[in-house]
Amino acid sequence: MQHILSAEQFDDEQLQQLFVDADMFRQLDQSIESRREVMTRHTGRIMLSMFYEPSTRTRFSFEIAATKLGIGVVGTENAAEFSSAAKGETIEDTVKVFNEYGVDAINMRTKEEGHADRAASVSTVAIINGGDGKGEHPTQAALDLYTIKEQTGRLENLNIVMGGDLARGRTVRSLSKLITRYPGNKITYVSTPELQIGNDIKAQLDEHTTEYEETTEMLSALREADVVYWTRLQTERALTGSDVAVGQDHFIIDKTALEVLPKQAIIMHPLPRVGEITAAVDADPRAQYFRQAGNGLYIRMAMLDSIMKQRD
Amino acid sequence: MQHILSAEQFDDEQLQQLFVDADMFRQLDQSIESRREVMTRHTGRIMLSMFYEPSTRTRFSFEIAATKLGIGVVGTENAAEFSSAAKGETIEDTVKVFNEYGVDAINMRTKEEGHADRAASVSTVAIINGGDGKGEHPTQAALDLYTIKEQTGRLENLNIVMGGDLARGRTVRSLSKLITRYPGNKITYVSTPELQIGNDIKAQLDEHTTEYEETTEMLSALREADVVYWTRLQTERALTGSDVAVGQDHFIIDKTALEVLPKQAIIMHPLPRVGEITAAVDADPRAQYFRQAGNGLYIRMAMLDSIMKQRD
Amino acid sequence: MQHILSAEQFDDEQLQQLFVDADMFRQLDQSIESRREVMTRHTGRIMLSMFYEPSTRTRFSFEIAATKLGIGVVGTENAAEFSSAAKGETIEDTVKVFNEYGVDAINMRTKEEGHADRAASVSTVAIINGGDGKGEHPTQAALDLYTIKEQTGRLENLNIVMGGDLARGRTVRSLSKLITRYPGNKITYVSTPELQIGNDIKAQLDEHTTEYEETTEMLSALREADVVYWTRLQTERALTGSDVAVGQDHFIIDKTALEVLPKQAIIMHPLPRVGEITAAVDADPRAQYFRQAGNGLYIRMAMLDSIMKQRD
Numbered sequence: 001m002q003h004i005l006s007a008e009q010f011d012d013e014q015l016q017q018l019f020v021d022a023d024m025f026r027q028l029d030q031s032i033e034s035r036r037e038v039m040t041r042h043t044g045r046i047m048l049s050m051f052y053e054p055s056t057r058t059r060f061s062f063e064i065a066a067t068k069l070g071i072g073v074v075g076t077e078n079a080a081e082f083s084s085a086a087k088g089e090t091i092e093d094t095v096k097v098f099n100e101y102g103v104d105a106i107n108m109r110t111k112e113e114g115h116a117d118r119a120a121s122v123s124t125v126a127i128i129n130g131g132d133g134k135g136e137h138p139t140q141a142a143l144d145l146y147t148i149k150e151q152t153g154r155l156e157n158l159n160i161v162m163g164g165d166l167a168r169g170r171t172v173r174s175l176s177k178l179i180t181r182y183p184g185n186k187i188t189y190v191s192t193p194e195l196q197i198g199n200d201i202k203a204q205l206d207e208h209t210t211e212y213e214e215t216t217e218m219l220s221a222l223r224e225a226d227v228v229y230w231t232r233l234q235t236e237r238a239l240t241g242s243d244v245a246v247g248q249d250h251f252i253i254d255k256t257a258l259e260v261l262p263k264q265a266i267i268m269h270p271l272p273r274v275g276e277i278t279a280a281v282d283a284d285p286r287a288q289y290f291r292q293a294g295n296g297l298y299i300r301m302a303m304l305d306s307i308m309k310q311r312d
Numbered sequence: 313m314q315h316i317l318s319a320e321q322f323d324d325e326q327l328q329q330l331f332v333d334a335d336m337f338r339q340l341d342q343s344i345e346s347r348r349e350v351m352t353r354h355t356g357r358i359m360l361s362m363f364y365e366p367s368t369r370t371r372f373s374f375e376i377a378a379t380k381l382g383i384g385v386v387g388t389e390n391a392a393e394f395s396s397a398a399k400g401e402t403i404e405d406t407v408k409v410f411n412e413y414g415v416d417a418i419n420m421r422t423k424e425e426g427h428a429d430r431a432a433s434v435s436t437v438a439i440i441n442g443g444d445g446k447g448e449h450p451t452q453a454a455l456d457l458y459t460i461k462e463q464t465g466r467l468e469n470l471n472i473v474m475g476g477d478l479a480r481g482r483t484v485r486s487l488s489k490l491i492t493r494y495p496g497n498k499i500t501y502v503s504t505p506e507l508q509i510g511n512d513i514k515a516q517l518d519e520h521t522t523e524y525e526e527t528t529e530m531l532s533a534l535r536e537a538d539v540v541y542w543t544r545l546q547t548e549r550a551l552t553g554s555d556v557a558v559g560q561d562h563f564i565i566d567k568t569a570l571e572v573l574p575k576q577a578i579i580m581h582p583l584p585r586v587g588e589i590t591a592a593v594d595a596d597p598r599a600q601y602f603r604q605a606g607n608g609l610y611i612r613m614a615m616l617d618s619i620m621k622q623r624d
Numbered sequence: 625m626q627h628i629l630s631a632e633q634f635d636d637e638q639l640q641q642l643f644v645d646a647d648m649f650r651q652l653d654q655s656i657e658s659r660r661e662v663m664t665r666h667t668g669r670i671m672l673s674m675f676y677e678p679s680t681r682t683r684f685s686f687e688i689a690a691t692k693l694g695i696g697v698v699g700t701e702n703a704a705e706f707s708s709a710a711k712g713e714t715i716e717d718t719v720k721v722f723n724e725y726g727v728d729a730i731n732m733r734t735k736e737e738g739h740a741d742r743a744a745s746v747s748t749v750a751i752i753n754g755g756d757g758k759g760e761h762p763t764q765a766a767l768d769l770y771t772i773k774e775q776t777g778r779l780e781n782l783n784i785v786m787g788g789d790l791a792r793g794r795t796v797r798s799l800s801k802l803i804t805r806y807p808g809n810k811i812t813y814v815s816t817p818e819l820q821i822g823n824d825i826k827a828q829l830d831e832h833t834t835e836y837e838e839t840t841e842m843l844s845a846l847r848e849a850d851v852v853y854w855t856r857l858q859t860e861r862a863l864t865g866s867d868v869a870v871g872q873d874h875f876i877i878d879k880t881a882l883e884v885l886p887k888q889a890i891i892m893h894p895l896p897r898v899g900e901i902t903a904a905v906d907a908d909p910r911a912q913y914f915r916q917a918g919n920g921l922y923i924r925m926a927m928l929d930s931i932m933k934q935r936d
Contacts, residue, residue, distance in 0.1 A: 032357070038356075054398060059388075063386040064384075067358060073386070074688050077389075077390065078390070078702070083680040084681060087856070088896065094680075102653045102918075103688065271405065272396035273401070297413050344668050348668040366707075368703070368718075369708060372672065372722070584718075585713070602723075602724050606726075
């Protein structure tokens with residue numbers, strides 16, 4: 001694990017090890033004594049945080065993860081404006097300079113797809129892709145899979161209902177691809193025809209003989225769900241007003257939806273949400289989206305720990 | 313002290329304890345040996361810094377206070393643009409996610425009044441209100457009271473002259489409310505009729521039988537002052553040009569004002585100033601506004617220390 | 625070394641000591657064990673980072689340097705918008721407040737020339753000038769000199785070819801002034817007449833009888849170079865379109881340029897570059913601009929170490 005670039009780079013063994021480590025880091029985070037011990041693990045290491053696009057969730061959880069492991073953090077939340085990129089520097093040059101600064105990892109979110117790969121191609125320092133435009137967001141994919149495993153106890157024989165903006169949603173695309181690795185899963189995609197999952201994903205599902213279905217009937221889909229993975233309409237990625245209207249009229253997880261949902265099912269969401277799951281759902285034990293966010297911290301601690309161990 | 317939301321939440325005993333602790337932290341800050349010892353106090357703790365509105369003074373002093381106590385700091389100075397708020401997330405959701413990240417305090421400045429209370433209502437992690445729009449700024453109020461106590465030796469039987477933009481000034485409003493707790497104080501409000509202190513404050517003063525007076529005669533007021541608390545016209549809070557003109561022609565503390573001011577009086581200002589106290593005043597021993605700013609560091613160390621001790 | 629304000633404040637003995645220390649810090653940075661030891665040097669110290677103008681290179685390298693030395697870092701990358709400067713506060717007031725916060729150094733980049741000097745005039749805390757508009761950038765000048773010494777083994781009897789935007793380039797101006805201290809050097813300035821080095825610099829070269837030449841013939845100049853110092857057209861400093869065109873047609877270091885350049889020469893650039901050195905040059909052993917950037921980290925560690933030692 002020199003770089004973390006794509007959700008698909010992890011084999012199942014690596015994922016299972018990350019899950020075990022994430023469990024451990026959550027456990028160690030419960031007392032101040034063990035927290036202090038964890039903080040001595042990687043003292044002397046430094047992570048650079050380069051965010052060319054807004055993010056608090058990914059950036060904060062990575063920077064907190066680093067801090068908890070004793071890794072020093074230096075960075076910018078506004079690289080687009082403040083970095084040398086504004087003066088026309090290539091991503092390769094930027095990364096080559098940071099390689100000279102004696103840092104151990106560069107965690108970056110970029111506007112354009114492929115930037116993380118370009119960064120990795122010139123870097124001996126670990127590149128962590130914190131989301132590259134419409135491309136990959138591997139740490140999100142890993143924490144989603146981890147939450148399913150943690151909450152349902154398995155990654156196979158699951159009925160997974162995904163809803164929202166499936167066409168543009170990076171998380172549903174990544175999760176779909178990863179879930180094809182495990183046998184007996186079925187995915188039900190709930191959306192309007194305009195916002196349905198891409199043909200490339202459907203081709204991959206077919207190739208791995210993972211069953212799937214496309215529907216606009218949310219309630220019927222929920223009735224048989226083990227995992228509900230709901231997403232927001234990504235208005236910041238150039239949606240038209242009509243898309244929003246369509247999405248917001250339908251496909252809202254509320255008390256009515258809870259009534260049809262099986263008792264042992266879990267509800268996930270990458271957050272932030274803007275109404276597609278109502279606040280009334282939060283108190284239901286099946287609502288796991290805040291836990292899921294917290295899992296992001298521990299899976300990122302596991303990843304940073306693994307990267308830094310390799311550098312020792 | 314689970315959260316710090318309002319200046320009025322502190323009883324006198326708590327305030328006196330904070331003052332004693334602030335004295336101690338100032339003392340410990342004088343040598344590198346004791347600084348290093350202080351830094352071991354809260355290793356393993358993390359404070360999130362979420363600033364939705366510009367601030368360097370409050371943010372820096374809190375982040376320095378945390379760092380000096382060994383508390384790790386992660387944050388954003390531009391939450392309005394970079395956080396999930398920009399995508400329409402509620403403050404409650406934001407805070408619930410951060411509760412999952414294993415942090416110990418969330419220090420926030422928000423645009424809108426009441427946001428800190430809303431944050432606290434869903435948070436088991438300590439919320440520290442670093443200013444919520446026109447609402448509260450409790451750590452500023454505490455440091456103001458601390459400075460008066462430190463410099464005059466008492467909080468009662470004081471003649472306090474407050475000047476500037478009293479209508480909109482958060483600091484003069486908070487200080488007025490706190491000072492009613494102590495007997496024998498008198499407040500003289502110096503401003504134009506348009507910028508005078510609000511009726512809600514006057515009602516509170518009446519209720520506690522704290523004497524007060526409103527005047528436009530600055531020099532007469534200063535002649536009998538123990539404490540002068542001067543403030544800036546807050547042009548960033550939508551003032552009209554005429555307000556500025558009125559304020560800037562009158563009510564400037566300069567060498568002439570120093571001549572009438574009693575020898576033992578002190579001059580305070582929450583800073584920044586933009587001319588309402590001239591630079592020539594700085595060298596006068598009665599000018600305590602820079603000391604006052606420094607007191608902000610030590611009172612914030614005292615608060616963070618108290619919060620973190622409770623979590624141990 | 626109370627403050628670091630100007631490249632010219634360092635005498636040769638101080639520079640040589642900085643170079644020795646920078647060598648040492650590079651060495652200590654190679655193993656995690658010695659890194660951890662270095663991190664205990666200045667625990668308890670705090671550096672403020674105040675950037676009123678975009679920068680990642682200077683800011684990151686200073687913040688990484690501080691972190692590696694155990695110095696806590698608090699700061700802003702957007703002081704122009706978020707600090708009290710936006711409310712009309714003078715730089716003197718800002719610095720006086722930070723002096724009260726128990727910090728040990730204030731590292732600042734400002735828009736206007738002279739701001740670092742004004743800051744230092746009211747500060748007992750070390751002011752480090754990270755670039756003040758068209759004024760000074762002393763840490764860049766020191767790292768440039770360090771790189772020349774490190775790579776060529778000397779600072780005298782050098783044939784230095786400087787190219788690009790010499791009229792506005794802060795780095796070529798500073799380096800020219802510093803190099804006059806050492807005997808036997810010759811500078812060849814390669815640029816269009818509009819972008820040639822200023823008369824003030826030429827007067828200083830004459831005064832110290834440092835030989836120099838102005839030319840538009842890049843290849844002839846390179847043929848005899850020991851050091852090539854190339855720079856970018858600073859479009860962010862109000863260049864007209866015609867300037868850009870002129871600069872970009874000529875004066876590009878590429879494979880053709882490499883052919884005429886002596887084997888033992890070195891190529892430097894303060895970075896970022898935007899085409900004036902082609903990427904194909906990077907693999908050539910004479911290309912030292914990334915190493916030069918890394919030297920910035922170690923020279924800044926040396927400076928911070930020296931400042932903090934004096935405070936102990």
